Amino acid sequence: MYKLSPSLLSCDFTRLGEEVKILEQNNVPYIHIDVMDGVFVPNISIGIPVIECLRKITELTLDVHLMITRPERYIEQFASAGSDIINFHYEACENSAAAIDRIHELGKKAGITIKPKTDWREIIPYLSKADLVLVMSVEPGFGGQGLIKETLDNVRGLAKYKRENHLDFELEIDGGVKTDNLQEVIEAGAEVIVAGSAVFRGDAAENIQKFQKIMENCT
Numbered sequence: 717m718y719k720l721s722p723s724l725l726s727c728d729f730t731r732l733g734e735e736v737k738i739l740e741q742n743n744v745p746y747i748h749i750d751v752m753d754g755v756f757v758p759n760i761s762i763g764i765p766v767i768e769c770l771r772k773i774t775e776l777t778l779d780v781h782l783m784i785t786r787p788e789r790y791i792e793q794f795a796s797a798g799s800d801i802i803n804f805h806y807e808a809c810e811n812s813a814a815a816i817d818r819i820h821e822l823g824k825k826a827g828i829t830i831k832p833k834t835d836w837r838e839i840i841p842y843l844s845k846a847d848l849v850l851v852m853s854v855e856p857g858f859g860g861q862g863l864i865k866e867t868l869d870n871v872r873g874l875a876k877y878k879r880e881n882h883l884d885f886e887l888e889i890d891g892g893v894k895t896d897n898l899q900e901v902i903e904a905g906a907e908v909i910v911a912g913s914a915v916f917r918g919d920a921a922e923n924i925q926k927f928q929k930i931m932e933n934c935t
Contacts, residue, residue, distance in 0.1 A: 771798025803827030875905025
């Protein structure tokens with residue numbers, strides 16, 4: 717079963733509670749929350765206080781994507797804020813295995829992310845421990861970019877490795893996914909689909925339903 721994880725980076729923050737309510741009403745399982753520090757990526761976004769507020773108003777799974785340098789410094793704070801999945805970049809972390817272990821110790825699911833130019837094979841040592849693996853299909857930092865087709869090779873490689881080794885991590889993709897390329901992304905092996913502008917630009921409920929219909933047809 718495929719899951720949609722709308723990225724709040726593209727929502728209207730003056731209507732945050734209303735936007736979350738729309739996601740709930742349309743049976744969206746995850747909310748993707750991009751945390752950027754202006755160092756690891758060239759942008760600054762939301763942080764711990766917003767996650768704390770979201771936790772108060774929804775029981776949806778908070779899929780927190782840390783695009784920050786040395787994310788291991790903040791694992792405890794993001795766990796305490798109410799994150800359900802704490803997802804860090806392999807390229808930004810000094811000890812990915814230790815970070816995964818610490819996330820698990822705090823009772824949270826651990827995700828590991830790779831940027832477009834990182835070969836998926838570099839994270840093989842961590843795949844047996846990860847609950848989620850995120851393939852960035854754009855350069856992280858800004859919403860509204862077009863999907864880099866070559867990144868689907870990382871999705872295909874991870875999906876094949878997962879099958880052959882009987883692993884159970886969720887395979888997520890983030891960046892430039894729209895209804896017109898969703899089927900190709902799913903056929904590559906993606907299971908959790910992050911979409912920001914494709915969900916929140918226009919009628920969010922209608923956009924979600926379009927994504928869900930394609931996902932159902934791919935099941």
